[in-house]
Amino acid sequence: MTPRTVATASIYWGAVPFMILQLFVMAALIAAPPLVVQPKLTSSDAGKINVELPPPPSDPDGHGLGPHAFQRATARALRAGSRFARRH
Numbered sequence: 001m002t003p004r005t006v007a008t009a010s011i012y013w014g015a016v017p018f019m020i021l022q023l024f025v026m027a028a029l030i031a032a033p034p035l036v037v038q039p040k041l042t043s044s045d046a047g048k049i050n051v052e053l054p055p056p057p058s059d060p061d062g063h064g065l066g067p068h069a070f071q072r073a074t075a076r077a078l079r080a081g082s083r084f085a086r087r088h
Contacts (some may be wrong), residue, residue, distance in 0.1 A: 002011070029036055
């Protein structure tokens with residue numbers, strides 16, 4: 001809650017500079033769309049993309065960094081009687 005000494009009009013006038021800033025940004029985006037629009041890839045460009053991911057980390061103790069870690073952790077929590085893992 002604002003103090004009684006702050007008038008509603010002063011709150012609205014405080015927002016005016018930010019609204020003007022938004023208008024400048026919108027004008028810039030309308031004037032220069034390449035600022036936000038990515039050019040479309042052609043089929044020749046798409047063939048040049050190569051995504052390489054590192055292999056998942058291995059856990060020698062088997063405590064859950066493999067593909068079924070979530071299922072194992074949930075099963076352990078259910079066996080332990082965790083109230084957070086109970087099925088509804």
